[in-house]
Structures are given as structure tokens and as C-alpha cells.
Amino acid sequence: MVQSEEYDPYEVAKQLYPDLPQGFPYDNFDLEELILPPGDDMGIKSDDDDVRDEDVQTQSGFGSCIVIQNLPKAPEEKYEKLMGVVRTIASKLGDVRENGIFMPLDDATKTTKGFAFVEMARKEDADAALSDERFINGYQLDKNHKLTLSRFDDFDKYAKVPDEYVQPEPVAYKQPENLHSWLADKYGRDQYVIRHGDNTAVCFNDGKRSRAEVAYQREYWTESFVQWSPQGTMLATMHRQGMAVWGGPNFTRINRFGHQNVRLIDFSPNEKYILSYTSHEPATARDSFHVLINVWDVRSGKQLRKFEGPVDEYAVGSSAGPNGALKWPVFKWAGGRDDLFFARLGRGKISIYECPSMTMLGKESLKLDGVQDFEWSPVEPVLAAYSAEQGNQPARIVLIKVPEKTEMRQKNMLNVSDVKLFWHPQGTYLAVKVEAWTKTKKSTITSFQIFCVKDKDVPLEVFELKNNKERVLNFAWEPKGHRFAVVHGDGPRPNISFFSMRDDKGRLGVRELKMLESRACNAISWSPQGRIIVLAGLKNFNGQLEFFNVDEMETMATAEHFMATDVEWDPTGRYVATVVSHVQQMENGVKIWSFGGRELYSSQRDKLYQFSWRPRMPSLLPAEKEAEIAKNLKQYTKRYDEEDEQLLQQADADVLQERQRALDEWKAYCESRRNYAALQMDFKRELYGPRFAEKEYTIQKVMVEQVVDQKEEPYSTK
Amino acid sequence: MRPYLLKGHERPLTQVKYNREGDLLVSCAKNLQPCLWSAEDGRRIGTYEGHNGAIWTCDITWDSDRLITGSADQTVRIWDLPTGKELFQIRHREPCRAVKLSAGERFLAATSDAFIESPPAIHIYKFAENIEDQTATAAIEWTVPKGRVTRVFWTDCNRKLITSHDGGILRRWDVETGALLQEQQVHEDAIQDMQMSPDETHVITASLDKTARLIDVDTFEVMKTYKTGRFVQSAAISPLFDHVVMGGGQDASQVTTTAAQAGGFEARFFHKIFQEEFGRVRGHFGPINTVAFHPSGKSFTTGGEDGYVRLHHMDMDYFTTKFF
Structure with missing residues (x-):
């Protein structure tokens, strides 16, 4: 700052910030303290510098300005008349800003130049006008004048195109970093990301040595959350300008994607594509919220497709949350080794899109009357869809093969109140939980229809719990194998039952294995390897944990992580993490357990927002x-x-050594402060004199008589 | 360990304090009467009646003949400790938050909160040997920056004061001039309590940032941090072993919304040097507001939001077990 004369910081501040409430600046306020010296960032890195200009599209400026071309060239006398015509045309386009029309005159010839600028009230209005059907192929004003519309900004853009083609410099090849380096860890350790306070850290879980080792950490890495890609190769961070993906041993930035104020993202299962989502305020009051979903190529960073529309077009059936909000992810990806298809629910249809062209499969949506929900098989492009009952039509579950769009199997049902679809992680079974009304329509009966997808002709197994009127709270397939667990019961402490799809000889048929009665459990979590399940009573159940071996049908351990909110298996099934996240006021932190329920270590992290294990890619072993x-x-x-x-x-x-070090350090400290302690002691000795000498005290009983109250009353003889 | 449960207050405790010899215990609470207890068996010896507001703090003289109390009724009072008679009253315009006698007891430091128009301040009074000579005018007083002064200690042969503040800050003052000598942010949230080590070289601070810290008096360097995951209201250093004890728990206004266990109202023992927890003592059904070690280190006392004082004599195990 250049300052030549005396200035009053109060006055300067007032001029700079006229809107600030009274009382600012504070008494001891020094303006200069507020101004950062050039080059000093106070240790806070700004990401703004790296943002490419084209990533950020400004809302203000000439965005709401359009140009009407091919107007007649009228002399000055007829200016007002022509202006009237332009005004009428412009009013058809939408809300025009007051005095928003400008038609320049040619100074030399005193005639209009044949074009007019129209400033719309909002950018959205300009967008709407440009896509208006009446104008899109030109508006016939009269025989000789066909009006066309253009965006004002486009003129600028096209003017900048150089006349001569310049061959772009080929970019030098840069050896990309090994994005799978963490899989080559010497001890085969897994990683997790933990976000607490302003810090985001990726740690190695060293379960064998009962500790965690930080692999990489950074403050203010993300503005809302982080998300691993499905195979763990990349970590996505969220920013105001869009999202970025990071990977490699030092988490360098691989790519970034500009999407203003991005809210949610979703990777395709094989990490080829990434979807980003925002919802936008309606342009006019009668309009609804707008949804914008971008599809990006992860490697190149190119935007491949954009889906836009009012929210009610997207929030359909199972994609609709409470209050008409959207449930993410809207698009669901087909399973398999390639990212071939993704689809979303529409009204009475499922729209399936093909990759990499991003076009609709077969150019039209799959029509399914009353479709409410669908799920892809995790391993192949097969989808299961549920259509609700409509008039005489029964409710229907159908399995459809894509891209052929052929039905593999279907099942009709009556009196259905609710249906949920559960694919087996290996795609071998599809369990459908059906809640059907009883005749009185007062209660529901729960049954399970299980499609055995991998068997010939897709046989269907139907089974019910012994008490089919019981509430079913949860259902979970064993990730590898043929078993599943059901949490059921109407009381506060539910039962957990285990079933198998096959008998010992491998023949189909649902068989009950065991029921665990009345457990303080509201969450079940299978090990990714199967065999072991953690029954957890989270939140209201105070974090009770039971590690149960389903092979042996025995409880291996019970434990407690007080106030735990989440349970997460590591991708290999060796360790379990229990988390107390910031929804609890206190005791935020993580505990790591062995799969058998032995506590290995815990780590306290205040304001713990997020914990998630880094996924691994599927095993390459046959x-x-x-x-x-x-x-x-x-x-x-x-x-x-x-x-x-x-x-x-x-x-x-290591622990012993660390303790010894701490002890030595403390001794050294005490030694260094001995003089001061002695000085204080001498000082007191001098002040208190003989009273200072420490004497053993003796307890002496002393009776102290105290007059509490004294009153004189005349003695009455009555 | 079976504690003595001392029920002398119906309101939340604010501070408990042993006298130098450790035979007496004074407890202050938000009700109007501080209590005097036998530290051996928890018998109540008497109360001190006269205050008109919550008692925030107290201090006891070397010979246990006087008790100084500071209260929200805007007074600092001097009591005859054995008889409970009020001897003198220093009237402020603001509630008094912390009091501390200097070594040698010639001076008394008292801190006051901000109130209506007055900013928070530190007042130094002459502490007269004969109560007849006691005056209510401060020898020196100075204002401090915004926020509460929660505890005060005399250091460097009575030449300097250190104070803890509710912004997580420690400050050092020159007693003669009231000049601010040093200011250090040591916690991320309010410091609720600060207690001096027996050799007066370091202090332990308890903070709402869910940690307690061990801080060198001379440099304000944080030497150890004890993470508890819950609000820490008070912490004390054992005079016998390398142990510290801390108390706290969920915010009092939230307590009724959760199960008793969820509050985390145990007193927690940490190893002073290794910063590792090795024991918990439960009992209170509200947050612990104050803890104190007996001068011998063989017993300790906690006072809770629930209005109870719990006096614990350590079991034999505590002395014989090798914790690390």
C-alpha cells in the first residue's frame, strides 16, 4: 500500500466496508494487520490459482444478452416504429429487462444497422429464447427479412478464432505415476481415508503392529467430502469449481472436472466415467428445481454428455426421496468388467444409455408400465425391474437382458404394498422382498422371491419366515457363498436368522441354519470374504458388537465401542473398523478390530466427519x-x-523405546527447571519462616461452644 | 474403591480444594454456602454463610486460618476458616471468577468477569495479617482483553501472574505494572481449569477442546496433551506419581437427552509422561466440574454438576500395580 498522508484506519475501513455493522472495527483494530503482505498466504493454500478460465463460467456479464439480426434497415424517421416491432418480438422471447433493447443507428447513413441487442432479465431467459421453436429456424418478419437470434458472447468467441491454423505443439509424454502402488505395500496393508476437522489423511492400517501409519495428509483438501473410486485407484475431492481426482503414491492430481457447486458424484464401476450432479434454483417461481448431471471421461477429463431437466422428471419411483427430492445416484451402472451401460428410471420407462457413445440404447427407452424400481446385476448387464400394481394389472418383477432387451424371467403378484430388490454381490441370486397386504388390508405379510439367476431357466424359490407377519428390518447376502441373513422381529431387540440357498449336496432349496434370538442389533455387516458377520447395535444401542462365525455358528467375541455410529470391514475381510462420527458430540474416533473381535488399536479424532476404507480391485486370481x-x-x-x-x-x-524416550525427555525437562523450583521453594521458606517446616499434623478434638440463638420467654403457668 | 459421597450442595459444584496439610477440604458450589469437610472421613465440619450468589472459587491460607471465596454476588469474602465467621468483604462491580493468594500471603489476586459496562479485570489487594488493617481498595488493578479469566497463579517469586482464559489463551502479567508480558494460544477452546504442579514448574489446563495439556510455566510450551474425546472441565496433577486425573463430560445442557453412560462422566487417569489412559472411576451422574488431588496423592476428590462431592481414597492396587 502506498501511503503519503496520515490516515485514520477507522475512516478507511468505513469507506472500504460501508455495509459492516456498527462496532467494527474493534477497539484495538489495526487495518494493516488485515492486509496480507504480498506473497504471504498465511499458510493457507488457495486453489483458485490453478483453476482454468474455461472451467468457470461467469453468471454476470453479457450472458443474458442476445442479438436479433437481419432486421430491416430503417431510416431515422421510422426508428420508433421499428423499435415497436422489435419490442413485440422481444416480448415473445421472455422477460426483457427494462430499457433492455438497444438498436444502434449508423452515424453516416442515419439508418438502423439491421440488428438489435436485447437484454433478458436472466441468463436462463436468454437460454430459453435461443432454443425457442419459433425462432430456431429463423423468424419470418416479412418476405425479405428472416430474423435470427444469436448469443452476444458468441460474437466475441468467434472473433477470437485465428485466421490461420496453427499446429498445436505436441505435449511431451510424461510417465504417469503408478496408480496401484498401495497394492504393492510390503506388508500387504490396506489404506483408509479419514477426514476430521480440516484435515484429510490417508493412512495405512498396520493391524499387525496395532497402529496406523499416515501415507499422505493435507489440510483443506476438500470442501465437502472425499470419495474413493470403486476400485480404489483414485480419490475424488469436492470443490466449489468442480471435483478433482488424485492418485499415486503421493496423491498427485490426475484430473479435474469443472462443475460449479457440484454436490454429489458417482463413479462407474470400472472407473472409466464419473457423473456429477447439481440442482439449480428455478428460473421462475412456477418452475421447479432444475437438475444438471454431467458425464465425464475420467482419463481425459472431457465432458461426454449433459443431462438437464426439471427435478420431477428425474425423481421418479425409487429415485424420489422425501419431499420430491432426488435420491442419488440417479443413474445406475450395469455390472461387468466393462462400463457398457447405465440407466435411469423414468415415468413408465427405463432409459438405458450406451457407452462410450452416451446415446440411448436402441434410440428409445425401455417401456415398462408403472415401473417403480430397478437394479442391475453386479456382474453382467442384466437388470431386474419392479412394476407396481395398476388397476387390473398385477405387480410384476421382470429380469431383462441388455442389450437384447429380452425377458429372462418374470413373476406376477397381487396385493403388493412394497418391494425391495437385493442382488447377490456375485450376481448368482436376486432376492426380492415382497410385502403383500392381508385380506383385511390392515397388516402385511412378508415373503421372499429368490431368482436363481445362474441356474438353467432361472428357477424361482419362494420362502417365508415362520411368522410371516413379523417386521423384516434387514436382509444381507453373504458376499461369497450361498447364505443370507435376515434381521426380523417386532420388539426392540430383533432376531437374526441365517439361511442357505443350497443343501450339502448343492441342491437348490432355502434352508434355515440358525436363529439368534433377541440381539441388541440394528446393523449387520458381512465380512467381504463371507463366513463372519458383525452384529452391531449402533447409536441408540450404545455400540454393542458381536462377532459371529456363521460356519461354526458360534459367537467369537462380544465387545463394545461406546456410541459407535458405523461399522466398516476392510476390503480383505481381515479387519473391522468401528467409528464414532461427528453426529455424536463426544468420543469421536475409530477403533480397529481383528476379524475375530480383538481390539487392536483406537485413535481419537475430534470432529470426525468421514472414514472409509480404500477399496481394492477384484482379485485377478482365477x-x-x-x-x-x-x-x-x-x-x-x-x-x-x-x-x-x-x-x-x-x-x-518400538513402544518401549518410545516410552523410554518420553521418560528421558521428561527427566531432562525436570533437570532444566530445577533451579526455578528451588528458587520458588527458597522464596517461600524465607516468607513463611518457621512456619514453613513441614510438620506431621495431629488431629486434636476441640469442642467449640457456640450460642446459636438466645430468646427470653416468660414462663407461663398455664 | 468406595468413595465417600458428600451431599452438602444442591447445586452444581464449582471448585473443591484441600488445605496444605490435607486434613480439610473446602467445596464451593452454585448454592450459597461453601462447605468445610474432614478430608479423612468426609464429615461435614461446617458451612460459610453470607454469600448471595454462586461461589466460583476459593483459596485457603498456609496455616488454614482463613478462607477466601469469590462469588457471582460481586464480592470477595474473607472468612475465619475454623469458625465460619465472615471477617471482611471486598465489593466489586462485577462477579468474581478466580482468587489466589501470593506466596507469603501479603497479596491477593482476584479476577472479575465482564459485567454491563466493565471489561474483565485483574485486581491485586493487600492481604493484611490483622483483619483490622484489611482494605477493600486494590493496590493495583488492570483490565484484560475480552473473555473470562478462569484461573490465576503467582509465579516467579510473586513478580508475575499467569492467567487462563476462555479463548484457550494463557497470559503472563507483570504484577507491579499490570503489563502484558506474554500471550499464548494453547487450546482451541475455553480453558476451564488450571492447576499448578507441586514444584510449580508446570501447570495442567483443562479445556472444552476435549483435551487437557501440560504446560511449562516459564515458556508456555505445551509439553503433553491428553486427549479424552469429551469436554474436560478440570484436571489435576498427582503429587505422588506421574499421573494426572481429569474430569468432565457431555455438556450439562445436553445430559438429559442421553443415557447416563453416554455422558462420559468418569474421572479418568492418564500417565503424565506417556499420555496414555490407565484407569477410570465412575460414579457421578452429571459432568465432573472439578477435581483435586490430596496433597499426599493418596486420595482425590471430584465435584459434579449433579451436586455431589465424591471423596475417594485409593485402593492398595493403585500403589502396587505397575501400570506401564
Whole structure:
């Protein structure tokens, strides 16, 4: 700042910030303190510098300005008349800003120049005008004049195109970083991301040594949340200008995508595409909220397609949340090794889009009357859809193969009140939970229709709980295998039942295995490897945990993580994390358990917003190889046992060493402060004199008589 | 460990304090009568009657003959400790938050909160040996920046004061001039309590940022941090072992909304040097507002929002177990 004369900081501040409430600046306020010296960022990195200009489209400026061309060239006398015509035309386009029409005159010839500028009230109005059907192919004013509309900004844009083609410089090849480096960790550890306060940290979970090791951390990395890609290759961060994806050993930025005020994102299962979503305030009061969804190519960062429309077009059936809000994700991706199809629910239809062209499959939506919900199989492009009952038409569940759009199997039902679809993670079964009204329509009966998708002709198994009127709270497939768990019961402590789809000889048929009665449990979580399930009583149940082995049908351990809000298995099924997130006022933190329910370590993190394990890509080992390893597990583990033992000893030694260091440090501190302590002691000794000498005190009983109250009353003889 | 449950207050406790020898215990609460207890068996010896507002703080003289109390009724009072007789009253215009006698007891430091137009301030009074000579005019007083002064201590042979503040700040003052010598942000939220180590080289601070910290008196350097995951209202250093104890819990206004266990109202023991927790003592059904160690380190006392004082004598295990 250049200052040549005396200035009063109060006055300067008042001029600078006239809107500030009274009382500012504060008494000891110094204006200069507020102004950062050039080049000093006070340790807060700004991301604004990296934002490419084209990422940010300004709302203000000439965005709401359009140009009407091919108007007649009228002399000055007829100016007003022509203006009247233009006004009428412009009013057809939408809300025009007051005095928003400008028609220039040619100074030399004193005639109009044949075009007029129209400033609309909002950018949205200008957008609407430009796509107006009456004008899109030109508006016939009279025989010789066909009016066309253009965006004012476009003139600028086209004017900037250079006349001569310049060959762009080829960009030098840069060896990309290994995005899978974490999978090559020496100890085979998994990572998790933890967001607390302003800090976001990616940590290695060193369960064997009962500790976590920070791999990378950064303050203010994201503005709302972070999200792993489905195979863990990338981490997405959210910003005002859009989102960015990071990866590699040092989490360098791989790409970014400009989407103003992006709210939610979704990756395709194989990480080829990323969808981003915002909803926009309506342009006019009678309009509804607008939805904008962008589809991006993750590697190139190119926008591939844009979906836009009023929210009620998107919030249909199962995609509609409470109050007509949208339930994310709107688009669901087909399973399989390639990202081939994605689809969304419409009214009476499912719109399926093809990749990479992003066009609608077969150019039209799949018509399904009254369709309410659909889910893709996790492993192949097969989708299951549920249509509600309509008049005489029964409710219908149908399995459809894509892209052929052929029906594999269907099932009709009557008196249905609600349906939920549960695909087995390996795509072998589809369980459909059906709640049907009883005859009195006062209560519902729950049944399960299970489609055995991988068997010939897709046989259907139907089964009900012993008490079919009970409330079913939860259903979960064992991720690998043929079993599933159901949480049911009307009381405060529900029961958990386990079923198998096959008997010992592999024949189909639902079989009950065991029921665990009255558990303080409101969440169940299977290990990704199956076999083990954690029954958790979160939140109101105070964080009770039960680690249950379904193979042996026995409880391995019970434990408690007080006030836990979430349970998360690591992707390998070796560890379980229980989390107390910021929804609880206190005790925020994470506890890591072995799969058998042994507490390994805990870490306190105040204001813990997010915890999520880094996913792994599916195993590349063929199934036979995996089976062989499982069979000869002893041989394989032998190799690692020794290593583990060493690690453990190392960990113990580390702890002891750390303690010794802390102890030495403390001793050194006490030594350094000995003089001061002695000085204080001497000072007191001097002040108190003989009273200072510490004496053993003796307890002496002293009776103190005290007159509490004294009153004189004449003695009455009555 | 079976504590003595002392029920002498019907309102939340604000401070408990042992005398130097450790035979007496004074408890202050938001009701009007501080209590005097036998620290050995928890018998109530008497109360001090006269205050007209919550008692925030107290201090006891070297010989246990006087008790100083500071109250929200805008007075600092001097009591005859054995008899409970009020000897003198210093009247402020603001509620008094913290009092502390200097070494040698020639001076008394008292802090006052901001009130109507007055900013918060520190007042130094002469503390007369004979009560007849006591005056109510401050020898020196100075105002401090906005916010509460929660605790005050005399350091450097009575030449300096250190104060804890509700912005998470520690400040050092020159007693003779009232000049601010040092200011250090040591916590992210209000410091609720500060207690001096027996050798007076470091203090422990308890804060609403859910940690307690061990801080060097000379440099204000944070040496140790004890993370509890819950609001810490008070913390004390054991004079016997390298242990610290802290109390706190969920915000009092939220307590009724959760189960008793959810509040986290236990007193928690941490190793002073390793910063690791090794024990908890439960009992209160509201947040613990104040903790104090007996001068011998063999017992400790907690006072809670629930109005109870719990006097714990340590079990034999505490002395024989090797915790680390």
C-alpha cells in the first residue's frame, strides 16, 4: 500500500466496508494487520490459482444478452416504429429487462444497422429464447427479412478464432505415476481415508503392529467430502469449481472436472466415467428445481454428455426421496468388467444409455408400465425391474437382458404394498422382498422371491419366515457363498436368522441354519470374504458388537465401542473398523478390530466427519487357484508367521523405546527447571519462616461452644 | 474403591480444594454456602454463610486460618476458616471468577468477569495479617482483553501472574505494572481449569477442546496433551506419581437427552509422561466440574454438576500395580 498522508484506519475501513455493522472495527483494530503482505498466504493454500478460465463460467456479464439480426434497415424517421416491432418480438422471447433493447443507428447513413441487442432479465431467459421453436429456424418478419437470434458472447468467441491454423505443439509424454502402488505395500496393508476437522489423511492400517501409519495428509483438501473410486485407484475431492481426482503414491492430481457447486458424484464401476450432479434454483417461481448431471471421461477429463431437466422428471419411483427430492445416484451402472451401460428410471420407462457413445440404447427407452424400481446385476448387464400394481394389472418383477432387451424371467403378484430388490454381490441370486397386504388390508405379510439367476431357466424359490407377519428390518447376502441373513422381529431387540440357498449336496432349496434370538442389533455387516458377520447395535444401542462365525455358528467375541455410529470391514475381510462420527458430540474416533473381535488399536479424532476404507480391485486370481490356496493354507501361512512374529517384536520394542524416550525427555525437562523450583521453594521458606517446616499434623478434638440463638420467654403457668 | 459421597450442595459444584496439610477440604458450589469437610472421613465440619450468589472459587491460607471465596454476588469474602465467621468483604462491580493468594500471603489476586459496562479485570489487594488493617481498595488493578479469566497463579517469586482464559489463551502479567508480558494460544477452546504442579514448574489446563495439556510455566510450551474425546472441565496433577486425573463430560445442557453412560462422566487417569489412559472411576451422574488431588496423592476428590462431592481414597492396587 502506498501511503503519503496520515490516515485514520477507522475512516478507511468505513469507506472500504460501508455495509459492516456498527462496532467494527474493534477497539484495538489495526487495518494493516488485515492486509496480507504480498506473497504471504498465511499458510493457507488457495486453489483458485490453478483453476482454468474455461472451467468457470461467469453468471454476470453479457450472458443474458442476445442479438436479433437481419432486421430491416430503417431510416431515422421510422426508428420508433421499428423499435415497436422489435419490442413485440422481444416480448415473445421472455422477460426483457427494462430499457433492455438497444438498436444502434449508423452515424453516416442515419439508418438502423439491421440488428438489435436485447437484454433478458436472466441468463436462463436468454437460454430459453435461443432454443425457442419459433425462432430456431429463423423468424419470418416479412418476405425479405428472416430474423435470427444469436448469443452476444458468441460474437466475441468467434472473433477470437485465428485466421490461420496453427499446429498445436505436441505435449511431451510424461510417465504417469503408478496408480496401484498401495497394492504393492510390503506388508500387504490396506489404506483408509479419514477426514476430521480440516484435515484429510490417508493412512495405512498396520493391524499387525496395532497402529496406523499416515501415507499422505493435507489440510483443506476438500470442501465437502472425499470419495474413493470403486476400485480404489483414485480419490475424488469436492470443490466449489468442480471435483478433482488424485492418485499415486503421493496423491498427485490426475484430473479435474469443472462443475460449479457440484454436490454429489458417482463413479462407474470400472472407473472409466464419473457423473456429477447439481440442482439449480428455478428460473421462475412456477418452475421447479432444475437438475444438471454431467458425464465425464475420467482419463481425459472431457465432458461426454449433459443431462438437464426439471427435478420431477428425474425423481421418479425409487429415485424420489422425501419431499420430491432426488435420491442419488440417479443413474445406475450395469455390472461387468466393462462400463457398457447405465440407466435411469423414468415415468413408465427405463432409459438405458450406451457407452462410450452416451446415446440411448436402441434410440428409445425401455417401456415398462408403472415401473417403480430397478437394479442391475453386479456382474453382467442384466437388470431386474419392479412394476407396481395398476388397476387390473398385477405387480410384476421382470429380469431383462441388455442389450437384447429380452425377458429372462418374470413373476406376477397381487396385493403388493412394497418391494425391495437385493442382488447377490456375485450376481448368482436376486432376492426380492415382497410385502403383500392381508385380506383385511390392515397388516402385511412378508415373503421372499429368490431368482436363481445362474441356474438353467432361472428357477424361482419362494420362502417365508415362520411368522410371516413379523417386521423384516434387514436382509444381507453373504458376499461369497450361498447364505443370507435376515434381521426380523417386532420388539426392540430383533432376531437374526441365517439361511442357505443350497443343501450339502448343492441342491437348490432355502434352508434355515440358525436363529439368534433377541440381539441388541440394528446393523449387520458381512465380512467381504463371507463366513463372519458383525452384529452391531449402533447409536441408540450404545455400540454393542458381536462377532459371529456363521460356519461354526458360534459367537467369537462380544465387545463394545461406546456410541459407535458405523461399522466398516476392510476390503480383505481381515479387519473391522468401528467409528464414532461427528453426529455424536463426544468420543469421536475409530477403533480397529481383528476379524475375530480383538481390539487392536483406537485413535481419537475430534470432529470426525468421514472414514472409509480404500477399496481394492477384484482379485485377478482365477477361482481354481483361490480354492487351491484355501486348501493348502497352512503351507502358505507358514511363510508369513515368522515375519509376523518379527513385526510384533519390533512393535513392542518400538513402544518401549518410545516410552523410554518420553521418560528421558521428561527427566531432562525436570533437570532444566530445577533451579526455578528451588528458587520458588527458597522464596517461600524465607516468607513463611518457621512456619514453613513441614510438620506431621495431629488431629486434636476441640469442642467449640457456640450460642446459636438466645430468646427470653416468660414462663407461663398455664 | 468406595468413595465417600458428600451431599452438602444442591447445586452444581464449582471448585473443591484441600488445605496444605490435607486434613480439610473446602467445596464451593452454585448454592450459597461453601462447605468445610474432614478430608479423612468426609464429615461435614461446617458451612460459610453470607454469600448471595454462586461461589466460583476459593483459596485457603498456609496455616488454614482463613478462607477466601469469590462469588457471582460481586464480592470477595474473607472468612475465619475454623469458625465460619465472615471477617471482611471486598465489593466489586462485577462477579468474581478466580482468587489466589501470593506466596507469603501479603497479596491477593482476584479476577472479575465482564459485567454491563466493565471489561474483565485483574485486581491485586493487600492481604493484611490483622483483619483490622484489611482494605477493600486494590493496590493495583488492570483490565484484560475480552473473555473470562478462569484461573490465576503467582509465579516467579510473586513478580508475575499467569492467567487462563476462555479463548484457550494463557497470559503472563507483570504484577507491579499490570503489563502484558506474554500471550499464548494453547487450546482451541475455553480453558476451564488450571492447576499448578507441586514444584510449580508446570501447570495442567483443562479445556472444552476435549483435551487437557501440560504446560511449562516459564515458556508456555505445551509439553503433553491428553486427549479424552469429551469436554474436560478440570484436571489435576498427582503429587505422588506421574499421573494426572481429569474430569468432565457431555455438556450439562445436553445430559438429559442421553443415557447416563453416554455422558462420559468418569474421572479418568492418564500417565503424565506417556499420555496414555490407565484407569477410570465412575460414579457421578452429571459432568465432573472439578477435581483435586490430596496433597499426599493418596486420595482425590471430584465435584459434579449433579451436586455431589465424591471423596475417594485409593485402593492398595493403585500403589502396587505397575501400570506401564
